[in-house]
Amino acid sequence: MYFNRRDLSDEQLIEFYKSILLPRLVEEKMLVLLRQGKISKWFSGIGQEAIAVGATLAMHDDEWIMPLHRNLGVFTTRRMPLRKLFLQWQGNKEGYSKGRERSFHFGSRENHICGMISHLGPQLAIADGVSLAYNLKNEKKASLAFTGEGGTSEGDFHEALNVASVWNLPVIFLIENNGYGLSTPVKEQFRCEQLALRAKGYGMEGVTIDGNNLLEVYDTIKGVREYCIREQKPYLIECMTFRMRGHEEASGTKYIPQHLFEEWAAKDPVKKFEEYLILEEVLTYSYVESIRREMKLMIDAEWQVAADAPMKLPVLEEELDDVFAPVPAMPFEESGSAANEVKSKRFIDAVTEGLRQSMEKHDNLVLMGQDIAEYGGAFKITEGFVERFGRERVRNTPLCESAIIGSALGLSLEGFKSMVEMQFADFVSVGFNQIVNNLAKIHYRWGQNADVVIRMPTGAGVGAGPFHSQSNEAWFVHTPGLKVVYPSTPADAKGLLIAAINDPNPVIYFEHKALYRSISGPVPDEYYEVPIGKARWASQGRDISIITYGAGVYWAEEYAASDPAVSYDILDLRTLLPLDYDAIRESVTRTGKVLVLHEDTLTGGIAGEISAWISEHCFELLDAPVIRCASLDTPVPFNLELEKQFLAKSRMAESLKKLLSY
Template structure:
C-alpha cells in the first residue's frame, strides 16, 4: 500500500491516525462485550475504517452524511460521544432513539448525520433531497451518502443516482464494496466488472479508490467535495475493501474462502497506516502505546457509564404522542369572499396559496412542470414559481418521496404528486418506513404531503382506479385526509402543507371536473381530524367520505322519506370519534359506506370501534356497504356493479328492517 502525505505536516498525520485508530478500538471492545454476553448484536466495520473516517473528514461540519451500519468511523469522526453511541446501541433512554431502534438507525441534526433504515437503499434518495435543498438555497454544500455493493442491486440506488444526475445535485454516492452482501459474493450480486462503471450509464463521473488507504480516501474525497460545492453535480465513488468479520457477528464467516482473509489482512487500513507513520518518524512505539492506553481507558469508562444509564419507561401516551412531530393546528378561518370553483381548481388554489405562503415549499411529480400535470392541476406553476420549486421528476416514485423527506430534513417543505394513487406502490417503502417512522425513531419531522389522485368511476381499470387509503390508515405516523367538496379540498390541502407531519392527501379524480362549489378566497385551513355533519336525521346514520358522500347525498335526495344523519369524515387519520359516537347514539343504526373493497377497508376499523364503544346504543348490527372484493374492472357495466354505490339501497333497507 502506497501512501502519499502530500503537504500534510506531522500533526495532521497524527490526527488522522488517532481518528482512524479510535473506531477500531471501540469495535474491539464491542467484540469482547459480545463474547461476554453483555451486548446482543454487532455489525462490524473492522477493515473498512479508512473509508468512513477519510470521507467524513473530507466533509465540512455543516454538510450532511448518510452512513450505513458498518460506518462507526463516521460517527466518531464527527465527535459524537461514545457514551451517547453506547446508550443508543443498548437501547437506553439516553440514546438517540430512546430505545426505539438500534445500531445506527438514527439521525442527528446536531452532527448532521442521517442514519439508514434496514432496507439499505432508501437513504440515497434522502441525500438527493438534502442536496436539492442546498441547491435551491444557493448553499455551496456537498452531501455524502454511503451504500454497500449489495444495495446497488436495489431500485433505490438507480433511482437516486438518476435523479441526482438529471438535477445536477451535489451528492457523492460512495459504494463500500467489501465483497459480500451478508453471504452472497459479488459475482452473484452483479455482472459488471466494476460497480463504478455504472456511472457512465447515468452520464456522471465515477472513480474507484483503494478503500483501505486513509490518505487516498481523504485526499480524493476532499477534492471531490470541494469541486461539487462550486460545480454542483453527482459523483459515484467505489471504494474497494473487505469485510473481515461476518455480516453481523452471529452469521460468522465460514462462507468466505480463507485465502481472501489472508490477502486482505495484509491490507489492514489501521496497521498499514501505523507502519507508514513509523517509517516517517511521525510516531514511535511509545507514542502508539500512549495513545492506545488513553483510548482504552476512555472507552472502558464510557462503556460502563452507558451501561448504567436508565432503561426506557414504557408509557403509552408518550409512545403515541411521539409518532408525530409536536404540532397543534390553529385553524385559519376563511374570509367572506367566495368563488365558485371546480374541485380540481380548488386543489390548484390550495397549492398556489401554499407556494405563496411558504417560500421553502417545493412541489415534485411526473409531468407537473410546463405540461401542468396529468390533470392540469399545476398548469402555469412553472411560470409563476419557477422550475427550482416546481420540479418535473423522472418516473421514480420511491426516489421522489425520499427526496421529499430529504428536503424536510434540510429545512424545506415538500408536496409530492403521485400521478395516480395506484402508482404509490412504487414509493410505498419510503412512505411507510421512512416518512411514517422518522419522528418516532429520532425526533425529526417529515414535512411532506403526498397527493393521491384516487378512485373509480371513469372506467380506468385495475391500475388507475383503486381506493387504497386503508394501506395508509393502518400505518402509525401518517395523517390521512380525503376531502369530498371543493371547500374542504382547498382548506384541507393548505392545512396539510402547514402541518410539519407527513400527510397523505387523497383527491378523487371523478370529482375533479364534475363537482363545483363555493370556495373562500385567500388562505384558510380546515381542521384535520374533524368530521362534518351534512344532514341531521333520526332513523339512521351513514358514515362515509370521498365519493361515497355524493353517493349518499344522491340516494337521500331520491328518498326524502328516510331521516338520516350523514357524516362526512373528511379525515381518516386521525378521525373524529366524538362526532361519530354522537351520531350513532342519536340514531341507533349505522351504515359505513366507502368506495374501497369490503374486506379490511377503513370501514372495518370504524365498525369495530363503534361495536366496542357504542354497543349499548345500537338497535341493529353495524353494516358496511363497500365495493366488491375484486380488482376494479374497466368495463362501465362491471365497474358500476363493482362499486358500493350499487349496494347502498339494499344496505339501507336491511338496516332499517331491524
C-alpha cells in the first residue's frame, strides 16, 4: 500500500492516526460489551475505517454528511463526545435520540450529521437538497452522502444522482464497496466492472480508489470537494474495501470465503497506516503504545460515565409532544373575518393565491414539481410563478418523486421551506418511503424538523381512471409525524395552505381536482391562516350529523337542501390529522345520529377510525349505530357511469334514510 503524504506535516499525520485509531478501539470495546450483554446490537466497520475518517477529515465541519451503519469514524472525527455516543448505543434517554433510535440511525444538527434510515437509499437525495440550499445561499460548500455497493441497486441511487447532475449540485456520492450486501456478493448485485463507471451515464465524473488507504481517501475527497464547489457538479467515488465482521454481529460471516479475510487482513487500514508512520519515523513503537494506552483509558472512562448514568423512565407526554416540532405562534385569522376586501374566487385561484402570497412572505420557500415552471403545472396553479420568482425557487423536476421529496428534507436541514407538487396524488406512491419513514419520523428520532408541504391533487368525478382519481389520504393519516389537511372551500384552501407552509412539520395537503374550477366562494385578499386541526361547520342541525370532508361536503349540502324536513348537522373536518375530536363530540351530542361520509374506499378509510372513536368515547350520546358511507372497494373506474356507481355519493341517500329510520 503506497501512502503519499503530500504537504501534510508530522503533526497532521499523527492526528490522522489518532482519528483512524479511535473508532477501531471504540469498536473493539463495543464488541466486548456486546458479548457481555451490555449493548444489544452492533454494526461493525472494522476494516473500513479509512473511508469514514478520511472523508470526514476532507470535508469542512459545517458541511453535512449523510453516513450509514458502518461509519463510526464520521461521528468520532466530528468530535462527538464518546460518553454521549455510549449512552446512545445503550438506548439511554440522554443519548442523541432520547432512546428512540439504535446504533447509527441518529443525527446531530450541531455536528452536521444526518441520521440514516434502514432503507439506505433515501440518504442520497437529502444530500441533493442540502447542496441545493448551499447554492441558493451562495455558500461555497459541498455535501457528502455514503452508500454501500448494495445500495446502488436501489432506485433512490439513480434518482439522487440524476437530480444532482441535472441541477448541477455540489454533491459527493461515496460508495463503500465491501463486496457484500449483508450476504449477497457483488456478482449478484450488478454486472458493471466497477460502480464508478456508472458516473458517466449521469453526466458526472467518477473514480475508484483504495478505500483502505487513509491518505488516498482524504486526498481524493479533498480534491473532489474543491472540484464540486468550483465546477458546481456532483462526483461519484467508489472506495474498494472489505468488512472484517458480519453485516451485524448476529449474522456471522460463514458465507464469506476464508481466504478473503486473510487477503484483506494484510490490508488493514489502521495497521498499514501505523506501519507507514513508523517507517517514516513520524511515530515510534513506544509512542504508538502510549497513544493506544491513553486512548483505551479514555474510552474506558467515557464508558464508565455512560454505564453509571441512570436509565430514566419514559414520560408519556414527552413522547407524544416530540412527534411534531413546535409551531411558531401566529395569530390565527379565520377566513372571512377580516375587515379588508373579500372577493369571490374559484378554488384553484385560492390555492394559487395562497402559494403566491407565501412565496412573497418567505424568501426561503422553494417550489418543486414536474412541469411547474414555465408550463405552470398540470393544473396551471403555478402559471406565471417562474417569471415572478425565478427558476431557482420555482423548479421543474425530473420524474423522480422519491429524490425530490428527499431533496425537500435536505433543504429543511439548511433552514429552507419547500413545497413539492405531485401532478396527481396517485403518483405519491413512488415517493412513499421518503414521506412515511423519513419526513414523518425525523423530529421524533433526533429533533430535526422537516419543513415540507406536499400538494396532492386528488379525487374522482372527472373520468380520469384508476391512476389519476384515487383518494389515498388514509395512507398518511395512519403515520405519526405527518399533518394531513383537506380543504373543501376556496377560503380554507388558501388559509390552510398558508398555515401548512408556516408549519415546520411535514404537511400533506390534499386538493380535490373536481373542485378546482367548479367551486367558488368568498376569499379575503389578505394573507391569513386557517388553523390546522380545527373543523368547520358547513351547517348546524339537530337530527343527523354528517361528518365529512372534501367533495363530501358538497354532496352533503346538496342532499340536505333537497330534504328540508330533516335538520342536518354537517361537519367539514378540514384536517384529517390531527382530527378535531372536540368538534366531532359536539356534533354527536347535538344529534345522536352520525353518518361518516368520504370519497375514499370503505375498508381502512378514515371513517372507520372516526366511527371507532365515537363508539368508544361517545357511546352514551348515540341514538343509532354510526354508519359509514364510502366508495366501493374497487379501483376507480374510467367510464363515467361506472365512476358514479363507484362513488360514495351514489349510496348516500340510502345510508341517510337507514340512519333516520333507526
